[in-house]
Amino acid sequence: MTTAIAIEGVSKHFRLYHQKYTSLKARILHPGRIPYEEFWALRDVSAEIEAGKTIGILGRNGSGKSTLLKCLAGILKPTSGRVVLRGSLAAMLELGAGFQPELSGRDNVYLNGSLLGFSRKEMDRRFDDIVAFAELEKFIDNQVKYYSSGMYVRLGFAVAVNVEPDILLVDEVLAVGDERFQMKCMERVYRFQAEGRTIVVVSHSPDMMRQTCDQVLVMDGGRLITIGKPGEAIRAFRDRLLDTGFVPEPGSPEAIAAGHAAEVRPMRPRMVRIGDVAVEHDDQDDRPYLVTGEPLTVRAKLDVTERVLGAGFRVTILRGSDIIFISDTGQHAGGVNLEPGPQEVAFRFARIPLLDGSFSLHLDVRDAGGVVLDMREPACTFEVMNPGRATGLVDLPMEVELVQLESPPYSEAAGSTWL
Amino acid sequence: MTTVSEVAKGGLGAEAFVPGRRAWGDSEPPARVVSSEERMWTRIRALWASRELLVFLTRKEIKVRYQASVLGLLWSLLNPTVVLLTYYLVFTFFLVSAIPYFALYLFSGLLVWNLFSLGVQTSATSIVGAAGIVKKVAFPREVLPLSQVGVAVFFFSLQLIVMAIFLAAFRILPSWNYFPLLVFALVDLVIVTAGLSLLVSGLTVFYRDLEHLIMVLMQAWFWLVPIIYSFNNHIWGQATGAKRILKFVYLADPVTPIILTFQRFFWGKLGLAGTTATSIEVHFTYGTYATLLAAVLGGSVLVFLLGMRVFGRVAANFAEEL
Numbered sequence: 084m085t086t087a088i089a090i091e092g093v094s095k096h097f098r099l100y101h102q103k104y105t106s107l108k109a110r111i112l113h114p115g116r117i118p119y120e121e122f123w124a125l126r127d128v129s130a131e132i133e134a135g136k137t138i139g140i141l142g143r144n145g146s147g148k149s150t151l152l153k154c155l156a157g158i159l160k161p162t163s164g165r166v167v168l169r170g171s172l173a174a175m176l177e178l179g180a181g182f183q184p185e186l187s188g189r190d191n192v193y194l195n196g197s198l199l200g201f202s203r204k205e206m207d208r209r210f211d212d213i214v215a216f217a218e219l220e221k222f223i224d225n226q227v228k229y230y231s232s233g234m235y236v237r238l239g240f241a242v243a244v245n246v247e248p249d250i251l252l253v254d255e256v257l258a259v260g261d262e263r264f265q266m267k268c269m270e271r272v273y274r275f276q277a278e279g280r281t282i283v284v285v286s287h288s289p290d291m292m293r294q295t296c297d298q299v300l301v302m303d304g305g306r307l308i309t310i311g312k313p314g315e316a317i318r319a320f321r322d323r324l325l326d327t328g329f330v331p332e333p334g335s336p337e338a339i340a341a342g343h344a345a346e347v348r349p350m351r352p353r354m355v356r357i358g359d360v361a362v363e364h365d366d367q368d369d370r371p372y373l374v375t376g377e378p379l380t381v382r383a384k385l386d387v388t389e390r391v392l393g394a395g396f397r398v399t400i401l402r403g404s405d406i407i408f409i410s411d412t413g414q415h416a417g418g419v420n421l422e423p424g425p426q427e428v429a430f431r432f433a434r435i436p437l438l439d440g441s442f443s444l445h446l447d448v449r450d451a452g453g454v455v456l457d458m459r460e461p462a463c464t465f466e467v468m469n470p471g472r473a474t475g476l477v478d479l480p481m482e483v484e485l486v487q488l489e490s491p492p493y494s495e496a497a498g499s500t501w502l
Numbered sequence: 503m504t505t506v507s508e509v510a511k512g513g514l515g516a517e518a519f520v521p522g523r524r525a526w527g528d529s530e531p532p533a534r535v536v537s538s539e540e541r542m543w544t545r546i547r548a549l550w551a552s553r554e555l556l557v558f559l560t561r562k563e564i565k566v567r568y569q570a571s572v573l574g575l576l577w578s579l580l581n582p583t584v585v586l587l588t589y590y591l592v593f594t595f596f597l598v599s600a601i602p603y604f605a606l607y608l609f610s611g612l613l614v615w616n617l618f619s620l621g622v623q624t625s626a627t628s629i630v631g632a633a634g635i636v637k638k639v640a641f642p643r644e645v646l647p648l649s650q651v652g653v654a655v656f657f658f659s660l661q662l663i664v665m666a667i668f669l670a671a672f673r674i675l676p677s678w679n680y681f682p683l684l685v686f687a688l689v690d691l692v693i694v695t696a697g698l699s700l701l702v703s704g705l706t707v708f709y710r711d712l713e714h715l716i717m718v719l720m721q722a723w724f725w726l727v728p729i730i731y732s733f734n735n736h737i738w739g740q741a742t743g744a745k746r747i748l749k750f751v752y753l754a755d756p757v758t759p760i761i762l763t764f765q766r767f768f769w770g771k772l773g774l775a776g777t778t779a780t781s782i783e784v785h786f787t788y789g790t791y792a793t794l795l796a797a798v799l800g801g802s803v804l805v806f807l808l809g810m811r812v813f814g815r816v817a818a819n820f821a822e823e824l
Contacts (some may be wrong), residue, residue: 105708105709106709108711137653152785155536156636157640158636158639159818159822161536163538164537165536166537167535169534172534174640176636176638180635181634181635181638181640183562183566185565186565186566190562193558194562198635198641199641200555203554252517343583451757
């Protein structure tokens with residue numbers, strides 16, 4: 084085991100001034116010490132992060148998680164303690180940070196690479212990949228100020244991931260671009276994991292952490308609460324929220340964390356492996372999309388190594404990171420008995436109510452006790468086209484009925500004030 | 503039946519668990535330490551490693567400045583040309599100075615002064631102006647003020663080109679034997695400008711109005727160095743006693759010997775010809791220039807180290823102060 088990042092007793096201390104004087108004039112007019120409050124954003128945080136692991140940093144707002152990430156990145160210097168990093172590093176705290184609007188995309192790629200500490204030669208080698216990844220071939224010589232925000236962010240992400248750092252630090256910036264680009268970003272993150280790079284991600288989303296992280300670090304009040312497997316750490320985080328009498332606002336990241344912090348069991352040993360997953364429509368033509376309202380079939384290849392009785396499949400359809408629905412064979416059809424050997428399973432939906440957009444599909448398989456045997460997230464992506472006029476997320480057919488009333492639709496008292 | 507979906511590659515499925523190669527191969531990658539106690543030497547090494555970034559930022563500054571204009575870089579050549587021509591006309595025909603070939607004399611001094619004052623003044627806001635990057639990207643912050651010094655050096659070389667054209671047009675020969683000293687003086691100048699730039703840029707983050715104070719101080723400083731007037735002034739005369747000390751203090755300004763060297767190189771051959779025994783030629787031999795410049799080098803390095811030290815102290819808090 085190699086340690087990629089060693090955090091050694093890191094503390095970070097901020098001074099919060101009641102009245103901040105940022106000019107010489109004000110400083111001369113107000114001689115003497117300026118009163119301030121001490122604020123410890125980090126207190127004696129120590130942890131070792133193994134090379135090749137993906138680590139999540141979880142915490143509520145103000146817990147110090149972003150400060151910790153900035154200390155790892157070297158943007159903030161710890162007040163005491165130190166961070167030792169092995170290998171090249173790229174931090175994505177803000178995509179396209181350091182882009183100069185006046186310069187062309189090309190110049191900005193080189194400048195950004197240079198800011199991240201990569202030489203011109205290295206950037207020459209990666210330039211084409213970066214441009215291809217960002218899908219900006221046609222616009223690369225245009226000034227960045229004429230880019231749309233999507234193009235801007237795509238270029239920023241493309242630079243950060245294509246310089247192939249040993250350590251990648253990410254601060255909740257993955258939710259960028261359209262769905263297809265988001266998927267591409269996630270794919271790149273998975274590839275990074277497969278290549279044995281170290282990833283540290285700060286996120287509000289425990290779900291995302293559970294899917295991608297090997298270990299989660301929980302921060303609260305500037306202290307490290309726990310570091311451990313995602314399931315345990317997320318539970319510790321939820322317990323912490325309850326212990327401290329913290330009442331999360333509905334819809335807040337903390338509330339979501341508390342709600343989703345269900346049991347997670349180890350995924351191994353793998354009795355079942357999910358292979359390729361495909362979405363199909365019934366028509367004979369080869370159009371590459373689904374039409375709203377038609378039947379949909381999800382076909383998955385399975386490799387079963389041990390017999391599983393009463394297995395349950397769960398199909399989740401998402402748009403971006405928003406779950407649209409989860410369909411569980413356990414609820415609908417009862418368990419399936421799986422015999423060893425390669426096989427194919429099909430799930431059929433009689434009518435797909437989705438309107439326009441690209442969607443991703445997750446598939447997991449559990450045993451009768453609910454233990455996850457394998458999961459593919461995402462398993463595949465598909466597009467839906469809506470021939471009708473309805474807009475939004477789902478197609479809810481609506482009927483109109485008109486009835487004549489005997490009396491006016493408003494009361495007599497209020498009547499005179501109308502119009 | 504038609505398949506409409508794309509298979510997502512490298513999900514959390516089987517293939518994602520293939521034991522991956524280490525990004526850095528078998529050897530141990532170099533360690534990097536983030537702490538508030540960074541040694542000067544470590545920082546200077548990091549700065550050296552970022553020299554390419556420095557060049558990038560310098561080029562960016564120049565490019566941004568001239569991107570929108572049709573004439574582009576010609577503008578920056580035009581400005582010193584017009585200035586030099588104006589001086590030539592004014593000081594040859596209207597305001598005849600006691601200093602012979604005054605336009606040449608003035609421009610020699612201004613070459614030095616422009617680099618120095620432009621470098622220091624534009625550096626003042628270099629950190630504050632780049633707040634967006636400083637808060638989000640980690641890199642040696644020193645490159646921000648230093649890239650402004652780079653820009654000043656660039657404009658200096660353009661002015662040098664104009665000067666060369668001017669010399670060629672009027673068939674004036676500089677004192678070539680002083681060329682090594684000219685290079686020496688330029689090295690001194692860049693180091694002292696860099697040192698002050700670091701100092702000023704770091705402090706401006708905490709005192710935003712320092713920028714204006716520097717502008718005023720620079721205007722006063724301009725008159726404390728012999729650019730408009732001659733160092734070879736009667737107040738030194740036969741400098742004795744208190745005047746000697748005063749003269750020493752005057753020369754202790756690192757910019758003064760650098761300016762004197764530039765004047766000696768460009769103007770000296772012509773300007774000193776036929777002057778009397780009071781000329782600086784008598785007091786200032788080649789060796790004196792060399793000694794002065796060596797002293798200035800020592801002083802410049804000290805200023806640079808002081809700049810680095812102060813900058814290092816304040817740089818740890820840049821991201822939170824901006």
